[in-house]
Amino acid sequence: MLFHSGSEPQAVPVKAERLHFSEPLELAGGGSFLGYELVYESYGRLNAERSNAILICHALNASHHVAGLNEEGELGWWDNMVGPGKPIDTERFFVIGVNNLGSCFGSTGPMSINPSTGKPWGPDFPVLTVEDWVHAQARLADRLGIVRFAAVMGGSLGGMQALAWSLLYPQRLAHCICIASTAKLSAQNIAFNEVARRAIITDPEFHGGRFYEAGVLPRRGLQVARMIGHITYLSDDVMAERFGRLLRGREAGEAYRYTYDIEFEIESYLRYQGEKFAGYFDANTYLIITRALDYFDPARAFGGDLSKALAQARCRFLVASFTTDWRFSPECSREIVQALLACDLEVSYAEINAPHGHDAFLLDNPQYHQLLRAYAQRMASNLGLAA
């Protein structure tokens, strides 16, 4: 992430939990997955009626560590949104962050051991969909005794999961909060994903996905994948403002070096982001998650008519987009809103004026956070939760 939100003085210590699921999970791609673990964190307290739970779904490179300070001393990826006194106030709501199947942050994924071979799953890990994740999350909810969530929420890919929840388990959520998301990827979105995947797959150190056994990492492929992705998270304006044509380690007026090494600041920044990412993210997970993004299209089963898909939903919706987001533009969110209106569902929609592009959903923005705070208060009053 480019911008760090203001450091919160009272970050709450948090510890991840792990649950094993033995019943097979039917997958959209065919077959079923036998025995898996999900890692999650929770914040706040579940009330006696079990009516104050909010599920937070993560996006591409995030995890179950949504808020607070974990044992590694890292602040959660949405700590500016979730916590005591935050817009999603954990004094009132019981918030769950879950790590999805196929991830590399603790839940069963390609780095886990495939029981039938005794080796890491690697490329044999099944291709997953957003819907598969949601079914797995529903089992976590079952185990935690949560019949109906006060809300399921997420940004970007997390917003897709929230949307999928409203269709797959209409009775199991009262509110769906879908931020900076889309009901389907565009050709351009898929194209960016494909470039990222080709960068990984064609890295000689990828070894067809069995690089763990070779004792190497497809670092260069992951770096390029991350660089591509990162460009799509930022707006042209914010890149221009922050980097412009600044030269790396040189004054503005100095001569170029006439080299293919790093010349401009933006190159240095992207390489840094790529290298950092390659140090902690799994290449097979990157493939799985980008593919899940590509496949998401709930309208497909309804002849492309999103309103027919959303007709299954029963919850109230909050949809939000950011004006400079070109990865999942306001137009994508408006398409969702239009379909919800056609279904006569309760929906509010905010188009938040923010310069930061897609990344804005993770950043501090007074209008954005005030709207979420107001909506959360409204959820609490809809559900009759004590103040």
Place this chain on the structure above:
Amino acid sequence: MSFAGLRPDLALIAQWIEPGARVLDLGCGDGVLLDVLQRERSVRGYGVEIDDAALLACMKRGVNVIQANIEKGLSMFGQGRFDVVVLSMAIQATHQTEQVLAEMSSVGAQGIVSFPNFGHWYHAVSILRGRMPVSREMPYQWYDTPNLHLSTPADFEQLLTKLGLRVLQRAFLANGKPVIAMAALRATQAIYRFARV
């Protein structure tokens, strides 16, 4: 049924809306009309608002609100899905006035519009004195007014006719109080309910 706390034109509009109606309130501001209608008349609906602060106010009231520019079209709201589409004290500030009115009548079965009466006698006097009018309903100087398309009731009715719309109900207010006699000159606000012919 009490709408006493509402701005006078909104109180009148509220009385014209049937219980249980599906309402779209364009330029809904802080959402007060829908808020009252939801509580007092079991109305269901959405506000449409472009302004950030107003959007937040709607959210705090628990009114469903869609952030959009009504002049960029109302196609998002489909055709004929609403019983009533309201546009209160905002039509005079629209660029595409004719288009907004036409779209209102296709999105809903009925439209309700309130606007400041430019034909009020005081305005004429002000102009005769050589100055642009500044009044309670139009509290702006000529150089900073958001108002683009000011009209009189007769002007407005002519446009409705041109668009194939007929007047179902009309009312006039002078500083919040009903006016009947010589309304064209005495009313500061006009309120119309209309539908397709």
